[in-house]
Amino acid sequence: MRSGASKPCRRRTPRLYPCVFFASVDRVRNALALRVYKTIGGDAGAIAAAMVTGKRDFLSEEAKDLIRRAGIFHIVTISGMQMTLVAGMFFVGLRRLLAMSQTLALNYPIKKWAAALAMVGAALYDIGTGSRFGTERALVMTLIMLAAVLFDRPSLSMRNLALAALFVIAFEPEAIMGASFQLSFAAVAALIAVYEWRGDHLAASRRQIIRPGVWSRFAEWREIVSERALHGPGATLVATLCATSATASFMAYDFHELSPYVLIGNPMTLAAIEFFAVPCALVGAALYPLSLDGFIWRYLEMGIGLVMWLAGLIANAPGASLHVKAFAPWAIVFLTLAVLSAVLWRTWFLRATAIPLALIGLMGAKSGAGFDLAAPATGEAAALRRPSGELALLGKKPGAFAAEQWLRADADARAVSEAKSGTGCDDYGCIGRAVDGRVVALVTARAAFFEDCARAAIIVTPLRAPEGCNAPIVIDRRKLAETGAVSLRILEGGAIEWTTARGVDEDRPWSPKPAQPAKRAIAPDEEAEEAALAEPLE
Numbered sequence: 001m002r003s004g005a006s007k008p009c010r011r012r013t014p015r016l017y018p019c020v021f022f023a024s025v026d027r028v029r030n031a032l033a034l035r036v037y038k039t040i041g042g043d044a045g046a047i048a049a050a051m052v053t054g055k056r057d058f059l060s061e062e063a064k065d066l067i068r069r070a071g072i073f074h075i076v077t078i079s080g081m082q083m084t085l086v087a088g089m090f091f092v093g094l095r096r097l098l099a100m101s102q103t104l105a106l107n108y109p110i111k112k113w114a115a116a117l118a119m120v121g122a123a124l125y126d127i128g129t130g131s132r133f134g135t136e137r138a139l140v141m142t143l144i145m146l147a148a149v150l151f152d153r154p155s156l157s158m159r160n161l162a163l164a165a166l167f168v169i170a171f172e173p174e175a176i177m178g179a180s181f182q183l184s185f186a187a188v189a190a191l192i193a194v195y196e197w198r199g200d201h202l203a204a205s206r207r208q209i210i211r212p213g214v215w216s217r218f219a220e221w222r223e224i225v226s227e228r229a230l231h232g233p234g235a236t237l238v239a240t241l242c243a244t245s246a247t248a249s250f251m252a253y254d255f256h257e258l259s260p261y262v263l264i265g266n267p268m269t270l271a272a273i274e275f276f277a278v279p280c281a282l283v284g285a286a287l288y289p290l291s292l293d294g295f296i297w298r299y300l301e302m303g304i305g306l307v308m309w310l311a312g313l314i315a316n317a318p319g320a321s322l323h324v325k326a327f328a329p330w331a332i333v334f335l336t337l338a339v340l341s342a343v344l345w346r347t348w349f350l351r352a353t354a355i356p357l358a359l360i361g362l363m364g365a366k367s368g369a370g371f372d373l374a375a376p377a378t379g380e381a382a383a384l385r386r387p388s389g390e391l392a393l394l395g396k397k398p399g400a401f402a403a404e405q406w407l408r409a410d411a412d413a414r415a416v417s418e419a420k421s422g423t424g425c426d427d428y429g430c431i432g433r434a435v436d437g438r439v440v441a442l443v444t445a446r447a448a449f450f451e452d453c454a455r456a457a458i459i460v461t462p463l464r465a466p467e468g469c470n471a472p473i474v475i476d477r478r479k480l481a482e483t484g485a486v487s488l489r490i491l492e493g494g495a496i497e498w499t500t501a502r503g504v505d506e507d508r509p510w511s512p513k514p515a516q517p518a519k520r521a522i523a524p525d526e527e528a529e530e531a532a533l534a535e536p537l538e
Helices: 014-040 042-053 061-069 080-099 102-107 110-128 133-150 158-171 173-177 179-207 214-229 233-255 262-290 294-315 331-344 354-366 400-409 416-420 446-455 477-483 524-534
Strands: 373-375 382-385 391-394 424-426 429-433 439-443 458-460 473-475 486-490 496-500
Touching: 014 042, 014 110, 014 262, 014 294, 042 061, 042 262, 042 294, 061 294, 080 102, 080 110, 080 133, 080 262, 110 133, 133 158, 133 179, 158 173, 158 179, 173 179, 179 233, 179 331, 233 262, 233 331, 233 354, 262 294, 331 354, 373 458, 382 400, 382 439, 391 400, 391 416, 391 429, 400 416, 429 446, 439 446, 473 477, 477 486
Parallel strands: 439 458, 458 473
Antiparallel strands: 373 382, 373 486, 382 391, 424 429, 429 439, 486 496
16 A cells, blocks of 8 residues: 555654654554455445545545545545544543543533643544645644633634634645635635524524514524524534535536535435544544454444445436536636625625625636647647547546546546547557547657648647647647646637646746756767657658
């Protein structure tokens, strides 16, 4: 298994002690994940290992696709929910344990002691599960919530969430562009907004004097329904609805997919995590060194079996997964402002500004331009839109991740293998026709330049094209070094619209201009190869 976060440590010098520590932790994680997987077996064992240790090495593509279509892929990630449950179990359990002593309960602040110990437990859980970026953000939020208990502040408030966001942005500013940051903070902001609204509503209800009559009965029934909805099973549905509404735009933007049945799958997932995954992870990890953890994983297997059965029903239901095309670049900005307006403002008038912002964002989501040709920065593969309108993947071995993202951005539900079928590829490259009929060539061998430069309108290659190549558009190694990944859109009249990952003159601290290759001594065989490559075509 790959060691997720560890780095090789050769000598135990003081500077390398952290590296040695995390490498040791990762070895224990690998061993525990293997133990869980072998005990349960199959996809259920792979999901259990991911739930307990954060290791997803054993997950098959079929299992990933199943839980993704069911909208419950977060069960195989160590997210804020697991972190909150772990901290909550430490906090409640330790507080009840300390309360068993009358002397401690009556004379000492055992609530603050439990909060401090829960902070330690949450930090250890983060280290034990690999301390990935998403888990670190959840840890920061959890620590701030527990620190609020130490300082006698409200543990759930938008101020605490803002402090957590500020901390993450200060130390990991690039995280703000990631899906994990967007989804976690949007979901928590929505839940806190509902919690604060409920608190304000209850306070206003207590202050309000209601006269006897029909209105008093209506108000009484309204309070009963509200309490039932925000407690017990109803609370899970309300929380899922709020979190899903806040994160839907980010899910569609980042993953190009929406799950309509998330209100069915998420409550069951929450129950599995709460009653099976987190308790089993803590108890099983404690019993693992004693080899007494076998029955714990069998108990976890029951919960995962129930989740997988439900996931199969949801994934096979009609319309279980809605594929969304790539947004216009500005659409997510207005959708984000709509979410912030809905959860941050305190008056209904200001919250209503979320409606026009959301409408503008939806217009941008619908008007995404798309692409007709896309190539990664390596130039080893390409996605080409055929005259039929479907995308075709060119390349003997196109990167699975990049190919999947191309298809998702086009709202194409086909697998990568299906998109590769029917393409004319051989040992020298691939040939295809674009949506307007022009020939596009992916050249992977130098011998193909002579023919493809004469007949192709667009050439994509990881090599350096010869100077005499007559193709109107050549995307070779030199071009990709300047632009990074590129996508082309064919406009009416045959004009080409370019979109590049890097601007032509871009030179910023976070995106520096590519360094010019240094001159070096060339071996005789390399010199002959370079001369042949640079020789003009006749």
